[in-house]
Amino acid sequence: MKEEHKHIKAKKYGMVIDLDKCTGCGACMVACMAENNVPFKEDETDKLLSITWLRIYKLTNGKPFPETDICYLPRPCMHCEGQHGHAPCVSVCPATVTDYDMETGIVSQIYTRCFGCRYCMAACPYHARYFNWWDPVWPEGMEKYLNPNVSPRMRGVVEKCSFCFPRYQVAKDKAMAEGRREVEEHEYQTACTQACPAGAITFGDLNNPKHAVYKLKMSPNAFRLLERLGTNPKVYYISSREWVRRSGDNYLANEVKIKKL
Amino acid sequence: MDSALIPVMDDALKPKGVQRCPIWQFALWICIFGAILLWGVYAMFLCWFKGLNQTNMNDAYGFALWIWADLAVIALGGGAFFTGFLRYIIGKDELKNIINYAVLIGFICYSSALLILAIDVGQPLRAWFIFWHANVHSMLTEVAFCLSCYFGVLTIEYIPLVLENRQIDKVPFFHNLAHNMHEIMAIFAATGAFLSFFHQGSLGGVAGVLFGRPFGYREGVLIWPWTFFLFTWSAAACGPCFTIMITKLTEVITGKKLVKQNVIDLLAKISGWMLASYIIAKILDTVYWATVTVPDMGYTLKHFYSNPVYGIWILFLEIVLGGILPAIILITKTGRNNNVTLWIAVVLAVIGVSVNRWVMVLQVMAVPILPFESWYLYLPSWQETATTILPVAYGILLVMLSYRYLPIFPQERELNPID
Amino acid sequence: MFPFSFEWIWDMSHMVFHGGLWYALSIIGLGMTYCILKATIDTFQGKGGHHE
Numbered sequence: 001m002k003e004e005h006k007h008i009k010a011k012k013y014g015m016v017i018d019l020d021k022c023t024g025c026g027a028c029m030v031a032c033m034a035e036n037n038v039p040f041k042e043d044e045t046d047k048l049l050s051i052t053w054l055r056i057y058k059l060t061n062g063k064p065f066p067e068t069d070i071c072y073l074p075r076p077c078m079h080c081e082g083q084h085g086h087a088p089c090v091s092v093c094p095a096t097v098t099d100y101d102m103e104t105g106i107v108s109q110i111y112t113r114c115f116g117c118r119y120c121m122a123a124c125p126y127h128a129r130y131f132n133w134w135d136p137v138w139p140e141g142m143e144k145y146l147n148p149n150v151s152p153r154m155r156g157v158v159e160k161c162s163f164c165f166p167r168y169q170v171a172k173d174k175a176m177a178e179g180r181r182e183v184e185e186h187e188y189q190t191a192c193t194q195a196c197p198a199g200a201i202t203f204g205d206l207n208n209p210k211h212a213v214y215k216l217k218m219s220p221n222a223f224r225l226l227e228r229l230g231t232n233p234k235v236y237y238i239s240s241r242e243w244v245r246r247s248g249d250n251y252l253a254n255e256v257k258i259k260k261l
Numbered sequence: 262m263d264s265a266l267i268p269v270m271d272d273a274l275k276p277k278g279v280q281r282c283p284i285w286q287f288a289l290w291i292c293i294f295g296a297i298l299l300w301g302v303y304a305m306f307l308c309w310f311k312g313l314n315q316t317n318m319n320d321a322y323g324f325a326l327w328i329w330a331d332l333a334v335i336a337l338g339g340g341a342f343f344t345g346f347l348r349y350i351i352g353k354d355e356l357k358n359i360i361n362y363a364v365l366i367g368f369i370c371y372s373s374a375l376l377i378l379a380i381d382v383g384q385p386l387r388a389w390f391i392f393w394h395a396n397v398h399s400m401l402t403e404v405a406f407c408l409s410c411y412f413g414v415l416t417i418e419y420i421p422l423v424l425e426n427r428q429i430d431k432v433p434f435f436h437n438l439a440h441n442m443h444e445i446m447a448i449f450a451a452t453g454a455f456l457s458f459f460h461q462g463s464l465g466g467v468a469g470v471l472f473g474r475p476f477g478y479r480e481g482v483l484i485w486p487w488t489f490f491l492f493t494w495s496a497a498a499c500g501p502c503f504t505i506m507i508t509k510l511t512e513v514i515t516g517k518k519l520v521k522q523n524v525i526d527l528l529a530k531i532s533g534w535m536l537a538s539y540i541i542a543k544i545l546d547t548v549y550w551a552t553v554t555v556p557d558m559g560y561t562l563k564h565f566y567s568n569p570v571y572g573i574w575i576l577f578l579e580i581v582l583g584g585i586l587p588a589i590i591l592i593t594k595t596g597r598n599n600n601v602t603l604w605i606a607v608v609l610a611v612i613g614v615s616v617n618r619w620v621m622v623l624q625v626m627a628v629p630i631l632p633f634e635s636w637y638l639y640l641p642s643w644q645e646t647a648t649t650i651l652p653v654a655y656g657i658l659l660v661m662l663s664y665r666y667l668p669i670f671p672q673e674r675e676l677n678p679i680d
Numbered sequence: 681m682f683p684f685s686f687e688w689i690w691d692m693s694h695m696v697f698h699g700g701l702w703y704a705l706s707i708i709g710l711g712m713t714y715c716i717l718k719a720t721i722d723t724f725q726g727k728g729g730h731h732e
Contacts, residue, residue: 048319048637059633073633088473094401095390096687115390116313116383118323119401125473125630131323131383133314155312156383226631228559229473247632250559392681397697410704417712433728438719440728445711452707459700 012081012105013163014206014234015190016216017074019244021200022056024072029054031195032076034145035164037152039136051130053077053161054192061243071244074201076192077128077161078225078233079107088231089120089129097158105206105234106163114157121158125226126233129160163203164190185211206234223248274428276668280517280679287665294654294661301651304644308380315644321637322626327381330649332464332618334370334377335408336492337611339500341367341415342457345450346497347531358524361669362511363504364418369659371412373652378405380648400466407460414453417442422667458493465492468621475558476565477625479550487546488621494542498535499614501528502587506607511664517677519670526597529606533591536610540584543617547580564628568636571624575616583613 032038032054044050059071080087085100087107097114100107121129135155138146146152149166153159171187185204193203204211216222217236223245224233239245271284281287308315318325344363348356379385391405424430424439442449462485468477469486479486505525512519551562566573590596590606597603627637641649663669681698688694722728 046319048321050320057631057633082472088471091396091398092401092470094396094399094405095394096396097390097394113387113390113394114384115387117381117391117401118383119399119467121320121323122626123471123473127320127631129323130320131313131318133319134312154384158383226473228557229475229630231473250564250630250632252556252559252561255559393685394687395681395697396687397693403697406701410701410708413708417708433726434719434723436728437722438715441715441718441722445715448707448711452704452711456704 009207010103010105011208012206012234013168013188013204014079014105014213014217014236015076015163015193016202016213016222016236016238018200018202018216019071019073019237019239020241021198022072022074022196023198024056024058025197026056027195027197028074028192028201029056031191032161035147035150035191036162037136037146037150038159039132039134039138039152041134041137049133051132051159053128053130053159055127059244059247069241069243071239071241071247073237073247074192075126075128075225076190076235077107077163078126078231078235079105079161079163080231080233081105082230082232088123088125088229092119092123094119104165104168106165106168107160108162108165109158109160111151111153111157111159116156116158118158125229125231129158131158132156167191221245225249274426274666276427276666278674278679280677281665287661290661291658294657297654298651298658301647301654304647305376305380305651307644308648309385313383315642317639317642317645319639322623322639324622324626325639326623326641326645326649327377329619329622330652331374331377331381332467332622333615334374334652335461335464336496336614336618337500337503338367338370338374339457339461339496340502340504341370341418341500342411342454342461343497343500343535344504344528345418346454347528349447349450350454353527353531355524355527358670358672359504359508359520359528361422361671362508362520363501364415365422365660365663365669366504366507366656367500368412368415368419369652369656371408371415373656374408375412376652377648400463400470403463404460404467407456407463411453411456411460414449414456417449418446418453421446422663422669425668426666457496461493461496462489465489465621468625471625474625474628474630475555475560476628477621478554478558479546480554491539491543491546494535494539495614495617498532498539499610501532502536502591502607502610505529505532505603506611507660509604509607511660515664517673519673519676521672521676522598524672525603529591529597529603532610533588533597533606536584537588537592540580540588543584544580547576565624568627568638570638571620571627571636575620575624579613579616579620583609583616587613 029052033040036053038051038053054074054076057073057075059073061069063069081100082088085102087100090098090100090107094117095113095115097110098107098120116131118131121131132153132155136152149170167190168183168188171183174187175181175183190203193201202212202216204213206213206217208214216238219238221238221240222236224236225248228249237248268284275281316325340363344356344360347353348360379388382388391402395402421439421442424435429435465488466486468474469479469481469488471477479488481487481489505528508520508525555562566576587606587610590602596606629635682688
């Protein structure tokens with residue numbers, strides 16, 4: 001039994017997003033909202049009040065025509081590892097609401113324990129955390145379409161992308177029932193990964209050489225957002241364009257080469 | 262009740278041998294500030310019943326006006342712990358003539374801070390989770406624990422004052438209780454100082470540990486970022502300035518000298534040296550942060566001050582006008598003894614520390630971090646403003662009531678003899 | 681906050697943090713208990729009645 005345990009290395013679920021493939025269609029955002037029962041309001045004009053676990057940013061190289069170039073960048077929660085699991089948001093939460101799971105590398109959020117101090121939002125440099133300024137109100141009949149595996153949240157608590165963790169629980173239960181200890185790569189995929197028509201998002205265990213993300217993250221064109229802050233995120237981006245890679249972090253004017261950390 | 266009884270009761274409650282304004286004048290001001298208080302209470306209930314959508318906070322501004330108000334009143338309320346520390350631990354006996362007022366101001370500041378926090382959290386009914394499910398690694402946990410404990414200490418320090426009211430003092434038990442509490446007040450004051458050193462520091466740590474927010478983040482020693490020490494230091498320096506400012510304001514309003522000049526002078530002098538040493542440390546911290554920490558993260562100092570609202574002027578206001586200038590005035594004898602320059606110094610010190618707390622909350626949120634973001638700016642809603650003014654009105658009311666009916670200023674009778 | 685809550689771990693951080701907290705709370709609690717008890721005894725001994 002002990003021997004068996006040794007073989008099971010801790011998982012580190014993460015994502016690799018190929019920005020050269022992303023068209024900014026927004027299917028991932030819609031899939032995410034449907035999967036995770038993300039509430040919405042009648043008027044979503046003010047995006048700083050909208051809850052978007054996955055948000056697409058539009059980046060431009062700032063050059064005039066004909067050198068103008070744009071790039072769409074989907075931004076889920078980065079599930080930062082920080083140093084030894086000290087993600088920016090995890091250590092600040094006063095009520096142990098959010099936690100870095102050493103077994104999966106997923107940063108969790110216990111909605112029923114959160115009392116809405118919003119310190120985690122102040123700590124997150126990616127703006128990946130959202131506050132429920134209102135109670136969720138679903139349009140007539142829509143409550144029947146809610147995902148029964150994901151608990152809806154109430155007013156006054158913080159929520160964020162969970163890498164569709166309930167799907168992992170379902171996959172693990174299934175594997176257990178079938179007498180397996182391991183969840184296969186295809187058995188646990190996030191909603192955004194499956195919804196992306198361009199196949200830009202790849203999800204899996206970054207520690208597992210059999211998973212696609214393992215190799216993809218090693219691409220010379222791979223980078224992470226704000227690596228220099230030491231957040232140690234688990235979402236990688238790939239782009240063949242130098243300006244896109246440079247947009248992932250801040251550099252001083254005299255730093256010509258992107259520092260690889 | 263017969264309305265003719267009111268002046269009689271009022272007279273019976275007032276301390277002996279002191280002059281107070283007529284009851285109608287007192288009642289008028291109570292009504293005015295009571296109305297402001299009610300306005301704030303109305304906004305408070307709106308926030309509680311309708312939720313934080315009543316504010317102008319958003320997902321970029323999770324921390325806003327309230328958290329600033331919280332940090333500012335706690336820094337300004339620092340006069341209570343530091344004066345207590347000087348009086349009971351260091352043994353500066355003259356300060357017994359201002360300690361009562363410092364305690365009252367501290368009590369108001371801390372109760373206000375707790376009230377604001379109760380409005381600020383999204384689920385106030387779950388606020389006890391911070392104690393029950395405490396994460397000992399969070400600065401906010403430490404703040405919550407120490408703040409609540411220290412508020413308890415301040416209440417203990419304020420109770421004997423209430424018990425010394427002329428009528429309450431007649432009850433033997435209350436008289437004895439007040440006497441016994443005075444006897445061991447040094448123990449309470451020491452505990453208060455211990456708690457204050459920590460929670461003032463932890464409030465500095467709140468922004469200092471945010472390694473994802475380069476404007477607030479500071480390196481440090483062990484688990485404490487430099488802001489931990491700077492916040493305690495600045496509260497100890499500027500808290501007494503606020504005590505002096507409010508004392509002098511009370512003297513202007515009542516038209517009486519309430520505390521002897523040598524007491525004010527001593528507190529101002531200590532404050533001045535604290536402020537001078539603090540501002541040197543603050544400058545060193547800023548220089549190190551700007552030249553080492555920030556470039557390591559890929560930013561320049563200019564980046565953080567590249568907004569019309571958050572320009573470099575704010576750094577000048579905080580350090581030069583709100584730090585160096587008042588420190589110079591307060592450490593010189595002529596500066597302290599001149600009424601005008603003393604006024605300027607204490608007001609500037611109060612502004613300086615408030616600006617420091619402002620930038621460590623609101624500018625931290627405003628600065629763009631991702632290269633493809635822009636500045637986030639925010640204006641508070643009327644509900645936020647009203648709930649921030651609420652503690653001010655409450656504070657004025659408590660000062661009015663305490664001044665009228667309690668022996669707050671031990672030197673008042675001697676300085677203002679009634680024939 | 682209490683050793684029986686499930687987040688509690690007997691590590692240095694918990695012991696230092698909660699040690700400090702319970703130390704402060706004990707001083708406040710014991711101090712107030714002493715004051716109240718002594719005031720009660722004093723009152724029964726007839727002290728404090730010299731006013732007016």
